[in-house]
Every structure is written in structure tokens, then in C-alpha cells.
Amino acid sequence: MDPRLEIIDKRLKNIKRLIAISGGKGGIGKSLIASTLALILSELGYKVGLLDLDFSGPSAHIVLGTRGIYPKEEKGIIPPKIYGIKFMSIIYYAGDDPLPLRGIDVSNAIIELLTITRWGQLDFLIVDMPPGIGDAALDTIRLMKKTEFLVVTTQSKVTLETVKKVLKILKELRVLIIGIIENMRITKSPLVKKELKTFNTSFLGEIEFDKDLEDSIGYVNKLLKTDFAQNIKKIVLNAPEFKSKKKL
Numbered sequence: 001m002d003p004r005l006e007i008i009d010k011r012l013k014n015i016k017r018l019i020a021i022s023g024g025k026g027g028i029g030k031s032l033i034a035s036t037l038a039l040i041l042s043e044l045g046y047k048v049g050l051l052d053l054d055f056s057g058p059s060a061h062i063v064l065g066t067r068g069i070y071p072k073e074e075k076g077i078i079p080p081k082i083y084g085i086k087f088m089s090i091i092y093y094a095g096d097d098p099l100p101l102r103g104i105d106v107s108n109a110i111i112e113l114l115t116i117t118r119w120g121q122l123d124f125l126i127v128d129m130p131p132g133i134g135d136a137a138l139d140t141i142r143l144m145k146k147t148e149f150l151v152v153t154t155q156s157k158v159t160l161e162t163v164k165k166v167l168k169i170l171k172e173l174r175v176l177i178i179g180i181i182e183n184m185r186i187t188k189s190p191l192v193k194k195e196l197k198t199f200n201t202s203f204l205g206e207i208e209f210d211k212d213l214e215d216s217i218g219y220v221n222k223l224l225k226t227d228f229a230q231n232i233k234k235i236v237l238n239a240p241e242f243k244s245k246k247k248l
């Protein structure tokens with residue numbers, strides 16, 4: 001057995017909740033939701049980490065505007081704290097260069113990242129996932145066994161169809177799903193709720209399309225003031241699924 005797998009278990013031991021922000025397609029707001037959710041949980045007083053596992057399109061660092069802050073090496077890697085959040089991303093190794101990885105290399109990079117990162121004690125580790133259920137999601141399920149999935153969708157029929165596939169696979173793999181968030185709502189259509197009802201998964205809430213969101217990317221203070229962020233805060237405060245059992 002790969003000795004790193006045992007180290008990963010140790011590295012993740014003191015993390016109470018691992019939440020992967022997932023969905024069937026790109027461009028539906030996973031990275032914005034993951035980053036904002038991490039910021040809001042931190043604002044509420046929780047100890048929070050954010051891990052960007054989208055190796056081909058890492059985005060969380062852009063949302064947070066993390067310029068000139070790097071991890072420290074000390075018996076592994078200590079993630080830098082950005083706005084109170086411990087942050088880790090492949091960009092610290094690949095920089096701005098594209099990182100074309102085949103399946104096995106994706107797995108190896110994830111294993112390496114999880115082996116070296118020292119998160120310490122956390123109430124929540126939020127994981128920003130690439131679209132769909134591919135190598136990264138399967139490795140997340142395999143290596144971070146406690147992970148719960150939060151599934152993002154939009155009203156788009158093509159997105160909805162892929163989200164159904166994601167939910168189906170997660171259910172088949174018996175992965176915990178905390179719930180579904182409908183993002184970028186532009187009409188009051190009940191389509192998403194109706195279409196996903198058969199999956200018997202909590203509907204955590206809906207987020208309107210926010211035309212001011214784009215301008216706030218890279219500026220955390222501005223981002224937290226958007227209707228988008230207020231919407232996420234409302235979801236966090238109302239959904240029992242976000243109550244971290246007891247604070248560490």
C-alpha cells in the first residue's frame with residue numbers, strides 16, 4: 001500500500017467537516033460558492049480551510065485575490081492564511097502555467113498535495129472541485145473519506161441533466177450529499193426543485209444571478225457585501241446541514 005495514504009488520514013484527522021463543492025459542468029459558480037462559503041464560515045467564527053482541487057482551472061485564488069502570499073515549509077507545507085482561511089491550491093506549484101495531467105498524474109498530484117499539507121485543526125475544509133465526477137472527485141471520495149458533497153446547479157436544462165448524473169453516481173457510491181444549491185437564478189421557475197425531487201436530497205437554497213458579482217472577484221471585502229454572498233450567508237444560517245457539531 002502507498003504509505004502516503006496513511007499520512008493523509010493523519011493530516012485530515014483533526015478536520016471536523018469536509019465539504020466538496022461539486023456540479024456537473026463548468027461555469028456554474030462552484031468556485032465562487034466554495035470561496036464565499038469558506039469566507040462566511042470563517043466570519044462566523046469557524047476554523048476554515050479551502051482546498052482548490054480543480055487542477056486544470058484553478059480559480060479560488062483569483063476569487064480571493066491572493067497575490068504574493070505563499071505556503072511555508074515546516075515538516076510539510078503549512079497553508080497560508082488568507083482572510084482567516086487556510087488556503088491551498090496547485091497554483092503554489094504550477095504557478096500560472098497550465099497543468100495538463102493525465103488520470104494517474106491527477107491522482108498522484110492530489111495524493112501529494114494531501115500528504116504534504118498540514119491543515120491542523122479545522123471545523124470545515126471546503127474543497128473546490130472540477131466539474132463532474134472524474135479523477136478528482138473519485139480520489140476525493142477515496143482519499144478523504146469523510147467528504148460530504150454539496151451539489152451546485154443552475155436552471156439550464158443541460159446543466160440539470162449533468163447534475164442528475166452526478167447525484168446518481170454519488171448515491172450509487174453511497175457518498176453523503178448535504179444538499180443542492182440552485183445558482184444564477186434568472187427566473188422564478190420551479191424547474192430545478194421539481195426535476196431533482198426524485199433524488200431525495202435537501203434543497204438548501206437558491207442564489208439569484210448577481211450582476212455585481214463579477215466586479216467583486218479578487219476583492220474579498222467587496223465580494224462579502226454582494227447579494228450573492230448575503231444569499232450564501234442566509235443558506236448557511238438557515239440550513240441545519242451547516243451546523244458544525246461542536247466547535248474545536
Ligand SMILES: Nc1ncnc2c1ncn2[C@@H]1O[C@H](COP(=O)(O)OP(=O)(O)O)[C@@H](O)[C@H]1O
Pocket residue numbers: 023025026027028029030031032033059183184185207208209210211213214217228
Ligand atoms: N449567482 C451568480 N450571479 C452572477 N454571476 C455568477 C454567479 N455565480 C457565478 N457567477 C459567475 O460565473 C462565472 C463562473 O463561476 P465559477 O465559480 O468560476 O464557476 P465554476 O467553478 O463552476 O466553473 C464567474 O465569472 C462568476 O462570477
Ligand SMILES: [Mg+2]
Pocket residue numbers: 030031032054057059128129130
Ligand atoms: Mg471552478
